[in-house]
Amino acid sequence: MSALTIEYQSERVIAAMTRPEVRNAIDEEMVNEFHALCGELEREPRILIITGSEGIFASGADIGQLRERRRDDALRGVNSTIFRRLAQLPMPVIAAIDGYALGGGAELALAADFRVGTPRIKVGQPETGLGIMAAAGALWRLKEVVGEPMAKEILFTGRILTADEALACGFVSSLDEDPVAAAHALADRIAKQDPLAVRLSKQVFAMPTSAHPYVDNIAQAICFESDAKFDRMQAFLDRKKK
Structure with a gap:
């Protein structure tokens, strides 16, 4: 790979975007x-x-390529398709943000389950200033994260949020000088949980309201038959006896 640098660990993968020249x-x-x-x-x-590289998460879509795209390219949903696939991955996704997360970069971050940033981040959707819309997820994900009034201001006025503003409205859950370390700390906490229970919780969480509680019961039935459920509960009971 040339645009991404991938590091594999036992229960996690770190993908760094490495196109710092743009x-x-x-x-x-x-x-x-x-x-x-x-x-x-x-x-x-x-x-x-x-994460990004050299102090930048992602400044957005490549404008040089975007300038040449036409109707059929938009209908292919180049960015929206991959962001949806990332959002639907079985295990949680964490965005570790530094510097700019604009346009498609912000939409990539919105596709993650968690976002942590540095005090230097700048977050926004400047698409309307370029004559297009934020069509890779921000038009519906952003209001779920920051609320409808703030989402409209970001989307309709091109407002760029500072780190403190991004934290206050919930775009990021924390600020840290080392967002990758903060992401690893969060990943450590997730990794301590039962992987199957986490996977099912993520899938059921994304279900429409009409699917509940039926899908909850089915997923719980799967958990109830897992070895991990018996082992972890027995370990809990054993600790209580001490």
């Missing part, structure tokens, strides 16, 4: 490499940490 702009090559990585993580589920 501020980690997301081009089709990077999209294709994310697809390849998703294929691996769908076959062998692990926690995914996505």
Whole structure:
């Protein structure tokens, strides 16, 4: 891979966007490499940490490529398709953000389950200033994360949030000088849980309201038959006896 640098660990994978010469702009090559990585993580589920390089998460889509795209390219949903695939990965996804997370970069971060940032982040959706919409997820994910009034201001006015503003509205859950270390700390906490229970919790969490509580009961039935449930509960009971 040339647009992504991948590090594999036992229960997690770290993917760093490495196009610093264009501020980690997301081009089709990077999209294709994310697809390849998703294929691996769908076959062998692990926690995914996505980060940038050289003080930048991702400045957005590659404007040079975006300038040349036409109607049929938009209908292909180049970025929206990969962001949806990332969001639907079996195990949680964590975005470790530094510097700019703009346009497609912000939408990539929104596709993650968790976002941690540095005090230097700048977050926003400047698409309307370029004559297009934020069509890779921000139009519906952003209001779920920051609330409808703030989402409209970001989307309709091109407002760029500072780190403190991003923290206050919930775009990021924490600020840390080393967001990758913070992401690893969060991944450590997830890794202590039963992987099957985490996977099922993520899938059921994403279900529409009409699917509950039926899908909850089915997923719980699967958990109730797992070896991990018996082992972990017995360990809990054993600790209580001490």
